[in-house]
Amino acid sequence: MQSDRPVFVIGCPRSGTTMLQLMLHSHPRIAVPPETRFLVPAYFSRRMYGDMRLAENRRTLANWIATGRNTKFRELGLDEAEFVQSAMLGPGSFGSVVGMVFKSYAERFGKPRWGDKRPSYYRHVEMIMRMFPDAQFINLVRDGRDCVASLKEMPWYKPDSVHAMANWAEAIDFGERNARKLPADTFYQLRYEDLTADPETELKKLCAFIGEDFDPAMCEPRHIAEVAVPKHKVWHNNTHGEVTTAHAGRWSTRLEPWEIALCEEVLGDRLIANGYELSGAPRAERQHVIAFKAAAGKRRTARLRKYNRDRFTRLREPGPLAALLTEGQRRLAGLPQQRNRELVIR
Template structure:
């Protein structure tokens, strides 16, 4: 029996990890607790994998990345099995995930990676039975969650809006291009109607719903984290509507005004309503002269960098941060074009 892989995408702070906690509570599904980021950081960066030296450079880089190392890959088995079939990036990534799922005793593997929807075309070509679930969240709450983790983020509202718009437009495109293989899930629906939403997800995946998914029994650490110390009854979901609207009173009004103006059409398409905002004449003048141009410049800069990274990964590809790379003996493998 062929078990089709599951990919969870969407921007950061949109509920991918939450959905993962539900899905790994199903006995058939294995998804690592951290995003593998293999597509984001390694796809296309090491040349043609029909050449052995490129395979070795890619493997060396993958095995130094902490999010891959935690999957406990077996290099000898990877080399042997990779040589037995198509020598593509996706297949190598899939073997790493497949082997990890086998060690967990689960027949179906999955991957959660931020903005993996960028690679939908390649993934669906590589894995004809693959299914992708795209998590989306109110861009203002997503931005609030991002600031909680990265308060010194340089992109501010401009970068956050660019990232959200990029993802939602890919969602709309991929839904049209891959009907039946691509599912959009709003974080707010998962929180407000968790059982109904999870049943819809299971129908999409062709899996039977189990109550353990609602209570996240397969992800006890995440269940405890989301309960915030609140005692939970057996079978009770740790999710709460308190996660909705957190941005109010926390995000500066000028940044909210920018997001609501430049993402207005997409927000309406996904049923996110703008908040009324009041500004004095002086504040409005500053919006037009300072705040909007500054955030538009950040939005544009994000798009330019994203375009370069996506179109020419061998030269401009994304890299893991130095803290996420284990420095083994020997030189760090260089991507193609370095």
């Protein structure tokens, strides 16, 4: 039987996750939407919506997903009323309502398998597994110096390059932790540089991991970019061209000398561990190292504060969390196989 496990693309921002999302979306059986922005805030606000075994609560959550100002639902090309109805008629669990968006998106393209992409999910793997216990994660790693160089030029990235370095370090550390903790069939890591240098080889290995046959269309994601990349996201313009190695190593001309020095001092061990060579830059100035440590500490404190608040919610969950939309999810819940078209009624 072919797999229907959901697939999540994660990694530091500007690591090439949109390119990888489009490669997966180019597969005839898989649909991965552009960033939706509702999964994490919905989870941390789940007490507001109550027990999802009640249809009216499912309606309330689905309405927020469909109409919320920051959820990006409108970019998915789905009918709002149909989605809300599907959520109400679907299984009574929090993950089922959230996952119904991705399932509906996949049905829009006539595909049986769905997923999601958001770089910052690397911090929320445990949370996602609570909602989708059969999930698979693909962690994309890129040279941290290139990530920093790209992040500092993004119109939506407000922190400075020092915070961008702390972001990359955090993503790498979470990747190592997830690789240690998760089963081999749940977590897969690959490098952006390898993927762009030899897409076919890397995508064949990736397809083996997710349990799908390789399709050559995956190597040419530009064809699907016209449909799957929102027009206003001009920073994803590169996805409309050929897969290329031209963007690797551009940090050497895009970063200031002090930024290169700081990257190689505070990220050096992580860079080397992931197969990246250092340039031999001089030692970073002390105030820059202190600034990096402060930025990393600030990120860690904010993350722990949010997780500690969530621990109290976990003591008294408002209702069932795990989705019941795939065969794997239903099997883990001890439920029988679903009949065709059981969950979505048109």
